[in-house]
Each structure stands twice: as C-alpha cells, then as structure tokens.
Amino acid sequence: MDGRQRRILHCDMDSFFAAVHMRDEPHLTEVPLVIGGDPHGRGVVSTANYAARAYGIHSAQPAATARRLCPHAVFLRPDLERYRRESDRIMAIFLEFTPVVEPASLDEAYLDISDHLAPYDSATAVAAAIRERVGAETGLAVSIGVSSSRLVAKIASDWDKPDGLTVVPPKEVAAFLAPLPVRKLHGVGPATERVLIKQGIDSVADLRRRGREELAGVLGQFGATLHDFAHGIDPRPVGLPRERKSLGVEDTFQTDITALVAMDRVLGSMAAHVYDRLAQRGQTGRTVTVKVRYGDYRTVTRSQTLGQPVADTEELAGWARRLLRRTDAMDQPVRLLGVTVANLTEAGASGEQLGLFG
Structure with missing residues (x-):
C-alpha cells in the first residue's frame, strides 16, 4: 500500500430479507415481521424488521422464542432466490461507483473508492450518492460506514441504523474505537471475549493498555492482530473474496x-x-x-x-x-x-x- 489515504465503505442493507417483503407487500410495513423457520417447530429467525426487534427478537434466535416474545408477529419463510435477485441489483449499483467491490453476503459489501471519487468531492459524497441510488432504484434502505479501513467502516455502518451514514475520518478513529466493547472488533467471538474479560480487558481502550507481546501470549498471533485493531490499524485490502471451502x-x-x-x-x-x-x-x-x-x-x-x-x-x-x-x-x-x-x-x-x- 502506498502513502495515500484509503477510503473504504461498508454498505449494509437494513433488515434486508424483511425489507424486501415490506416493499412488495405494503400491509407488512407496520407490523412486527420475522423471516425464518416455523415458530411452532424448531426453526430459527433469519432476520426481523425493526418493529419486531423492539420486542427483543433477533437473528439466530429460536423462532418459538420469537413467537413467545411477540405472539402477534407475522412469520414468513425465507425466499432466497428473491433475495438473491435483489442482491444482484444492489451489487450492480455499487459497481457503477467503483470496480473494487467485495460482497460479504447477500446484503452487505465492502467498497474501496480510494481511486474512484470523481465526480464527487469526497468519500462522504460518494456514500450519499450510493444511498440515494439504492433507495430510488430498489425501494430499500442501506446504511453505510465510511473510514480508512475495513475494520472501522464495518463498525460505522452499524452505528446509525436504519438508513444511516456514519463517517469516521482518520483523525477520529482512535476516539471512535476507544469506548467500544472488545466484541465489536473483527474476529472477537464469545470464546475470545471471555478470555479477554478474564484478563480484565472489556473495551478497546483496555486493549490499548496492553502490549503486543502480552496479547500474543494470551491469544497467539490473533493477539497481535487485535493490538493493531485496537489502534485502528487494519491493512486488509478490499477485493474479490476467496472462494470459501x-x-x-x-x-x-x-x-x-x-x-x-x-x-x-x-x-x-x-x-x-x-x-x-x-x-x-x-x-x-x-x-x-x-x-x-x-x-x-x-x-x-x-x-x-x-x-x-x-x-x-x-x-x-x-x-x-x-x-x-x-x-x-x-x-x-x-x-x-x-x-x-x-x-x-x-x-x-x-x-x-x-x-x-x-
């Protein structure tokens, strides 16, 4: 990587599966909507709209639990082919702004716009234009995080959902990350979080107070990576994802x-x-x-x-x-x-x- 400042976007569709149904079936717009398995069986929740989330319903939760939390919610089975068609439309819009698009799933992608700001003045303006295009052409909302790395852009996209735009300039990265719980950092799952909490590390600020060697001693090579993440250092490039086996x-x-x-x-x-x-x-x-x-x-x-x-x-x-x-x-x-x-x-x-x- 040369000395130029990277400009990375993380684009994350809001309640994507549920939003597709609400757009196409307006009577679902005002009701708690859950996409997933049979609430009378052993299925799980794939996603839920924000009206349903207000009742404590969330992804990967047993559908039966979701039904207990909100008995009047509407439950629909996923229509994956329908979502894939919408995803293709959205990714095509992203590609009109930059050829460097890395889909992370059907409803999210990383974009590197470092060399593709024209005709806009800034990465913020590019992100605003993308949100407008997606909304106008698909009727769906996308939240976007803008920063100088994948790590921070991903966290930022979740900062002001739904339909949000959060920009974290390089000089504000340290202050933005410091108060966050360690689980917000890429790669920190429940097991790693428990290990860190046992070491008295609850927040990113706590991580910064530990040395690279100390963290590596606790978590191996990933400890050194976390040390970098805590300081906003994430050189991972945006590009075509390797085929997952x-x-x-x-x-x-x-x-x-x-x-x-x-x-x-x-x-x-x-x-x-x-x-x-x-x-x-x-x-x-x-x-x-x-x-x-x-x-x-x-x-x-x-x-x-x-x-x-x-x-x-x-x-x-x-x-x-x-x-x-x-x-x-x-x-x-x-x-x-x-x-x-x-x-x-x-x-x-x-x-x-x-x-x-x-």
Whole structure:
C-alpha cells in the first residue's frame, strides 16, 4: 500500500430479507415481521424488521422464542432466490461507483473508492450518492460506514441504523474505537471475549493498555492482530473474496460438559448459527463435520458427506448429533464442540426446493 489515504465503505442493507417483503407487500410495513423457520417447530429467525426487534427478537434466535416474545408477529419463510435477485441489483449499483467491490453476503459489501471519487468531492459524497441510488432504484434502505479501513467502516455502518451514514475520518478513529466493547472488533467471538474479560480487558481502550507481546501470549498471533485493531490499524485490502471451502463455528466451554442433552443443545444452537450464515451467503453444503475436544485435550472429528445438500437447520443439527454419537463424548468430559459444513454450493443450484431454517 502506498502513502495515500484509503477510503473504504461498508454498505449494509437494513433488515434486508424483511425489507424486501415490506416493499412488495405494503400491509407488512407496520407490523412486527420475522423471516425464518416455523415458530411452532424448531426453526430459527433469519432476520426481523425493526418493529419486531423492539420486542427483543433477533437473528439466530429460536423462532418459538420469537413467537413467545411477540405472539402477534407475522412469520414468513425465507425466499432466497428473491433475495438473491435483489442482491444482484444492489451489487450492480455499487459497481457503477467503483470496480473494487467485495460482497460479504447477500446484503452487505465492502467498497474501496480510494481511486474512484470523481465526480464527487469526497468519500462522504460518494456514500450519499450510493444511498440515494439504492433507495430510488430498489425501494430499500442501506446504511453505510465510511473510514480508512475495513475494520472501522464495518463498525460505522452499524452505528446509525436504519438508513444511516456514519463517517469516521482518520483523525477520529482512535476516539471512535476507544469506548467500544472488545466484541465489536473483527474476529472477537464469545470464546475470545471471555478470555479477554478474564484478563480484565472489556473495551478497546483496555486493549490499548496492553502490549503486543502480552496479547500474543494470551491469544497467539490473533493477539497481535487485535493490538493493531485496537489502534485502528487494519491493512486488509478490499477485493474479490476467496472462494470459501467450508463454514463452521466452535466454542470452548468454561467448564467441561458431560451431559449428552447439554451437548445436543449446544450442537443445535451451532447448527442454527452455521446454517443462518450459509443462507445469508446464498450457500449450502453436503459435508457435515463435528469436532470434539475432550477434557484431556484429545481432539477428534467425525464427518458425513450427504447425497444432497443440507436442506435446513433441523437436518444439520440432526447430523451433528448423530456424528457426536460416533465419538466417546457420552463417556468423556467435553471442553470444546464445533460444527462445520463443507462441499459448499449455491443454494438451490441442484434444482431442489430448499426448506430454509426448518
């Protein structure tokens, strides 16, 4: 990277799945709307409009819980092909402003406009023009964060939702990041957050008070990366994303678990999270893998490749639980579980109708 100042946008559609339905079916505009699985079954929430979020409903939550929180909410099954068509329209608009567009999912993308400010005077003006174009041509709202890095632009896009525009100039990055909880930083999940909190690190400001070597001693190489992030340093370029070969999640427990019912519950939650992320990317997959680490740190994996891509959360959770039973988890304390889906493909590519989110 040369000495010029980068100008990065993170564009994030507001309640994208729900917003498409509200635009096309105006009677849904004023009601709490939840897109996801059957609220009478074991499906999960994909997204919810802001009226539903006011009741505490959120993504990856069990749909049955959402129904208890708001019994009068309207529940709709996802229509992934419809969302993909809208996503293609939106990405095409982004490409009219810069060729450097990196889709992160169906409803968000990073744009590098460093060399593509004309005919506008600033990155802020480009972002405002994009918001206007998206709204005028699709009837949907997009929130945009503007800064000098992916890290800060991503956080900024969530700052003033819905329909927001937040600009963080380079000289304001340090002050913007300082009070944020560490979980706002890229790559900090629940397990890493727990490790940091145990070290007395709750905020970005706390991270800055620790040395690079100290953080690396706690978290390995990622500790050094977090040290940079805390200081607003993020050189990651924007470009075409590498093809993802798998997608998964894992968690290390504070206390080893021994009850099979507890492990099944964790795997169900992980399956919902993984499938939700796959659906957001318009993908599914055929190979399911479960990772188990015992209390003595032995680690095993069990995999199954299916004849057809995983159809919904319930199927993924079912396979994860079956694979768990091919391990010694029933007889050994377990300190870590993980669920991964591989052999990824575009959802619906084989022609079958996918039953998203159970």
